[in-house]
Amino acid sequence: MRKAVAAHSLSVGASTPADTRIYATGDIHGCADLLRDVIERIDDDVRRRPVPRAIEVYLGDYIDRGPHSRAVLDLLAVRLVANQAVCLRGNHEAVMEEFLRDPTLLPYWQQLGGMQTLASYGVEPREGNDTVAELHRRFLAAFPRTHELFLQCLRDRFSCGDFLFVHAGIRPGVPLDRQDPNDLIWIRDEFLDCTHDHGRFIVHGHTPVPHPDIRSNRLNIDTAAWRTGMLTCAAIEGSTILFL
Template sequence: MVAMRIMSRRSAAEIPALPHSTPADTRIYAIGDIHGRADLLSETMERIDADLWRRPIPQAVEIYLGDYVDRGPDSKMVIELLATRLVRNNAVCLRGNHEYLMEHFLRDPSILSSWLQLGAMQTLASYDVSLGNEGRPSAHALHQRFCQAFPRTHALFLKCLKPWICCGDYLFVHAGIRPSIPLDQQRMDDLLWIRDEFLESPHRHTKFVVHGHTPVAHPDLRHNRLNIDTAAWRSGILTCAIFEETSIQFL
């Protein structure tokens, strides 16, 4: 059996390969939840560019797994960097539950309390939308300020977000999928929010699932999925997994 090499900046280990592969002459870079850490994102993009310079390949695909905003200090710059990457590198950006809430707030201020529980204040602050001197303003007032401060290019970026993408034998999605349900019948709510029903399932899905959403201390590789959300906003570690043929590496 071909060996899959699992590598990180700290360690490397050989384990039996899973029977999954990328398309021929294709390398996939998958990046976990960013959550406002523009500094880590910029460093990761530089490492991807350097890796491609050292090891050119006919087809390179960058896939960002969602949750670009909230919690960390610079959500605005994260979206700016990703929007540029989407245009220049044809990067694929998936929608996370945090983008969903931000988009929802841009349409409907009544969901502010739900968004605030997940780190909205850091996102608002990155767009220079503050509480001001009057204490907490109304949801309507914050909504107006945010809509005025939110660049049109960022709104266009949000329209480009995808719910999932398949490449070769891999499915990339933010949170996961509901086991045993065909991909074209999956509910958006599950793609963005699912946890236990997916994480605890031994089901062999039709594709090997690469996801984020649920923070782990280190990339969590199972027989049917790989979780690369390493809580960048608090750990300082933004994980980038590289898939090429039957190998997985960590950049």
Template sequence: MHRASAGPSRSVNATTPADTRIYAVGDIHGCADLLSEIIARIDEDIRRRPIAHTIEVYLGDYVDRGPHSKTVIDLLAIRLVAHHAVCLRGNHEAVMEGFLQDPAILQYWLQLGGMPTLASYGVELHDEIATAGEVHRRFLDAFPRAHELFMQCLRNQFRCGDFLFVHAGIRPGVPIEHQDPNDLIWIRDAFLDSTRDHEQFIVHGHTPVPHPDIRHNRINIDTAAWRTGTLTCIAIEGSAILFL
């Protein structure tokens, strides 16, 4: 497991409300051990640098690829209730929600890394051929009520001060209030290639980068935790961004 060292703060052309610090965490993808470490670092940072208001924002993609998706949701559900954390919907949560409703998308989900998620809930796909309907029934039986409630609490966006938090990005040129929810969780090139100033400074994940990518109009903090062992967390206070 690799731990990103805290570096000097970077300043951006945006600011939080007074006496407010926002912690934002990138794509987790079933890495419960890394998430536990980040949560401990957030709690320690708050103890070490107390401030009137703190907000935790998790940018989505909690499940798939990594081995412990169920435990990740267990941990985030506690943060949501006990710390009023903001948990955004990623495209992987959207696909899992889709499978909970419709077994026909099982193969699509598996292509996106759904098998480790099923296994984390005790639904193993062995050599024998199980129908999508059978897998669907077993997953529904294993999916806790607390996780259903957690999924119902997921948001597609969160605004605070001059910052907008989304999973993937926004459609450039479209007012925030008119954004398509599918763009917020799936968009890539049209957003990533845009150099225009948006209404807000965008904090996002979804597209893996070797290191947090800070541009004049956005920051990407998806550092592919499931593959690299580095889960990125930033602390935003005023116009400064600090890497925990």
């Protein structure tokens, strides 16, 4: 059952363009039921508070750990086409993409919750223990073309007004246009510990927090949905952030 994020708003020293609202959603990790709920809340909020331009941004880590990764990608593929949603690449998607190319990556992916993702596609080890190569073959056969296309549409970052949306963070001191894509999906302490102005207000996930973590230069909305049952969605308009 979903745990509601406290409905409150706050102001930050950054702003979206005029007549623009951004709905940013944190790490989903195979929790399709929570994603459906967030989508309903977004659609309801747009109906109640119409705005000329509403942008949905999903911050990555759609798969692994939770039980319904395939259903999550189904839902997001529809939002990407129907609502022009922005879907960022998380480190978990990057690892799955590597596994699709290289079956030897399976032991590493397993540590990140990859077996739950395989199971969501109907690929589970059979009695007699399938080889890694056989699991890889079965996963390729089960992986739909629509999901291949979805992965091709993933972005490393999205900028709007004074806000920059990334999965994990940025490398402090490196110009935004020279960031290493690996840092954008993997970085932790160097970014999290930095209090400097990055030139953009960073909205990110990747590092689980018990509740949305707002700092002077960033906002973390990864509330560990697969473990807590709380998937956070932040509605950002002007300089105001409202948690739906």
